[in-house]
Amino acid sequence: MTDESVSDFAVDWDHTDPRWVHDPYPIWEDLRGRCPVAHTERYGGAWFPATHAGVSAVATDTEHFTSRTVVIGNGRPTEEAPPAPIGVAPPITSDPPFHQIARRLVLPVFAPGPVRDLEPMVRALCGRLLDALAGQREVNAATQYAQFIPPAVIIRMLGFPEADEELFREFVHVVLEGVNHPVEERIEEFAPIEAYLDAQIEDHRANPRDDLTSYLLGVEVAGQRLSIEHVRGTMVLVLIAGIDTTWSAIGASLWHLASHPDDLARLVAEPDLMPIAVEEFLRYYAPVTMARLVKDDVDFLGCPMKRDDWILLGFPAANRDPSVFPDADRFIIDRLENRHLAFGLGIHRCAGSNLARMELRVAIEEFIKRYPKFELIDADAVTWSQGQVRGPRHLPIRVG
Numbered sequence: 001m002t003d004e005s006v007s008d009f010a011v012d013w014d015h016t017d018p019r020w021v022h023d024p025y026p027i028w029e030d031l032r033g034r035c036p037v038a039h040t041e042r043y044g045g046a047w048f049p050a051t052h053a054g055v056s057a058v059a060t061d062t063e064h065f066t067s068r069t070v071v072i073g074n075g076r077p078t079e080e081a082p083p084a085p086i087g088v089a090p091p092i093t094s095d096p097p098f099h100q101i102a103r104r105l106v107l108p109v110f111a112p113g114p115v116r117d118l119e120p121m122v123r124a125l126c127g128r129l130l131d132a133l134a135g136q137r138e139v140n141a142a143t144q145y146a147q148f149i150p151p152a153v154i155i156r157m158l159g160f161p162e163a164d165e166e167l168f169r170e171f172v173h174v175v176l177e178g179v180n181h182p183v184e185e186r187i188e189e190f191a192p193i194e195a196y197l198d199a200q201i202e203d204h205r206a207n208p209r210d211d212l213t214s215y216l217l218g219v220e221v222a223g224q225r226l227s228i229e230h231v232r233g234t235m236v237l238v239l240i241a242g243i244d245t246t247w248s249a250i251g252a253s254l255w256h257l258a259s260h261p262d263d264l265a266r267l268v269a270e271p272d273l274m275p276i277a278v279e280e281f282l283r284y285y286a287p288v289t290m291a292r293l294v295k296d297d298v299d300f301l302g303c304p305m306k307r308d309d310w311i312l313l314g315f316p317a318a319n320r321d322p323s324v325f326p327d328a329d330r331f332i333i334d335r336l337e338n339r340h341l342a343f344g345l346g347i348h349r350c351a352g353s354n355l356a357r358m359e360l361r362v363a364i365e366e367f368i369k370r371y372p373k374f375e376l377i378d379a380d381a382v383t384w385s386q387g388q389v390r391g392p393r394h395l396p397i398r399v400g
């Protein structure tokens, strides 16, 4: 967080402000009512559309906005570093036309078939995690359960040593939560991550196997292997996009059930409701916001945007827009019409949504099967992550 606290989020917003981190929804509701695009001079200038229409307009406009980087920081990446058109983490940091090439490469990995094949492994993992909690009356559902599930899946996909899960969570933390650190510090912070990935690439070159890392090293586009920057970048993306996001979604869903006994009882009694409930968890607690940079000065949504201003895409804010969702501020566990934006929209729409939905569904199914009743021990003890991906990081509950 920057030093000064925010007095008015409409003209000086900061997504790392403790009030935004703790409970952003009243802030966004207020902004929707009176802006609806908020501005800040922080981070060198940034905008925040709080409506569904505003978020959609920016997310689908690749002419005026670039994804060269999608995590807000104090510095700005140049066109050369990270190298265009790949960016740090293709395809999320790639613009058209290269974006389509990078996206097509990863889509088959997350298609319904391969994701179905992973489901038994995820279910068994959840079972083992719950077995390890046997006998405990008090459980930290974030640190003892949710946070272990996505890294295990991603490590398996990439073909990295299972023992490195803890290291992974540390990497994700560095990338997503250190946004306010000076640029030089950021470069230093990234060095161990790059070194680790390079060691894994070397190992896979020497011993190719059936995993995503070997696939990326072997795949060809127009008769050419991918550059090392591209391979490393996609590995970084999968680590970041695949871990913090889903861990946050699982944690937020368990937080909801721990504080809403009626919804918990209904889900336990009606397991067939799960796929519909999963969509409402995703709408209501959408964990991901991503950024764009303005390409050139432009008047957009009535705002004088300057080249290199940030735009933070509040997919979670769009999901609470009452002009699109009836009773937007109410969690309706059997909401049938639910075209939420938790996975974004436009060309960068989440490529891993099948995997995310499966992990979320299985993690909740297994948890409530083991614990049909659980509740928050102390609502004030719950803490939420700071940055562009929001989820509970400390979630003490009483089970039984």
Ligand code: HEM
Pocket: 059, 067, 070, 091, 092, 093, 103, 106, 110, 237, 238, 241, 242, 243, 245, 246, 249, 286, 287, 288, 289, 290, 291, 315, 341, 342, 343, 344, 345, 347, 348, 349, 350, 351, 352, 353, 355, 356, 357
């Ligand atoms: C609940 C969990 C998840 C949520 C809410 C989520 C959300 C999102 C959002 C909002 C975007 C669009 C970003 C933008 O417009 O800049 C995105 C992109 C992406 N996500 Fe996810 N994600 C989740 C889980 C995953 C998982 C598990 C993976 C795979 C391991 C994944 C892989 C990707 C990829 C590759 C992209 C970039 C697609 C592109 O640029 O074409 N995500 N995700």
